[in-house]
Amino acid sequence: MSPYDPSAFLPFAVTVDLVVLTVRGQALCTLAVRRGEPPFQGRWALPGGFVRGDEDLAEAAARELAEETGLCARAAAPPTPAGAAHLEQLATYGAPGRDPRMRVVSVAHLALAPDLPAPRAGGDAHSARWAPVEDLLGGDGAYAREGEQPAPLAFDHARILADGVERARSKIEYSSLATAFCPAEFTVGELRRVYEAVWGVVLDPRNFHRKVTGTPGFLVPSGGTTTRQGGRPAQLFRAGGATVLNPPMLRPEI
Template sequence: MPTAVSLFAVTVHLVVLTVRRDTLSVLLDRDGSSVDLMLPGGYVDDGDLPRVAARELADRTGTTTDEGHLEQLATYGDAAAGARQGVISVAYLALLPGLSEPTDAASAWYPVAEPLDGGVPVAFDHRGILGDGVERARAKLEYSSLAAEFCPEEFTIAQLRRVYEVVWGARLDPRNFHRKVTGTTGFVEPTDRFTDGDRGRPARLYHRGPATALHPALLRR
């Protein structure tokens, strides 16, 4: 007896995260036929997963992968893409600084706490995918220099610390953070400039160093 062959449709879904108004935010689509929100995505028609992910990212945000970080997150079964048998969803994580309003009218930014805590309805298993994406983003800030990409070209250590606090969802001790960051080779480099000091003591300005991986890592614990 011939073996039955299962055919699967493949979709790509994006967890697009950015820092907006001092809040970690995620891009969500509204399906016109449902009150639920969902992660942006589309069907893969030629097997080129990265190309589809980059296309969906550009369609929603008007940005390219050269302007931020995009990586494959994980692969999920039927529940991730909907109650349709034979659908596999490949999720990608995009971390992009300085994003403005979405270019697609069906997309909007939401604080990640709202879909994660159930404050807004999320379709299928996209809440679980979002949770995985947020945790991956938090982990990446521990061992990579990605957080500095969310700062201006020149920034204070306090500005960098705030990026970590927003993404990690926790307050950090300023002195310990300053010591760890400035003691990590190649993470940040001091300039000879300071803030204007209109409010409080002037703070030294730094710029991003050449390191992409942090040794030692900046652990949350």
């Protein structure tokens, strides 16, 4: 039997790409960066980068997230601590030719966080901004700011983004993942608007309130109230220890 010969296999690089989702202005948004270098120079893409030789995949994803957003990451089930982003591995993408430079396998990650400030560009990114998901996915991944011609996202990032959005939409049906979009203390109305933004639907306030407050351990009263939404003071809650909604809150058909 012939000995194992590593040189018989083609070398390839490993990257991490990030689908960073947040809710801004009652719309589900993702972080988009304009590439400052080839390939796809000038095109919009998801943030990410090559995995360094001294780090594992989770460390690489957390590093890229911190560089792009300033957020620390917690790769664990919600509730997510204040100031940290929920981070989980999404899928692996390795089609030949997905990167014209070399054979590259990308391990994509999904990050969720409350309303985030304006991003800062880093690495090989020329600029960065929060883009509504519907603007990116409504035209096969084509995206343009005002005065620009639409162009597809770089690499296979339209597919990665679509997979990340669908992961978020499906998981909030049966888990407490939606609370990762909220601050440490939030109202039921603010949580409902997260579901509405992620699903792109309008939900009945009374039914929603009954569901989330009637599931033991899903929400825990914090003891405070707020008027930040206007009107009468609304009760504040925080995410409880329950990570599963049973029965699930099924996504309405559109």
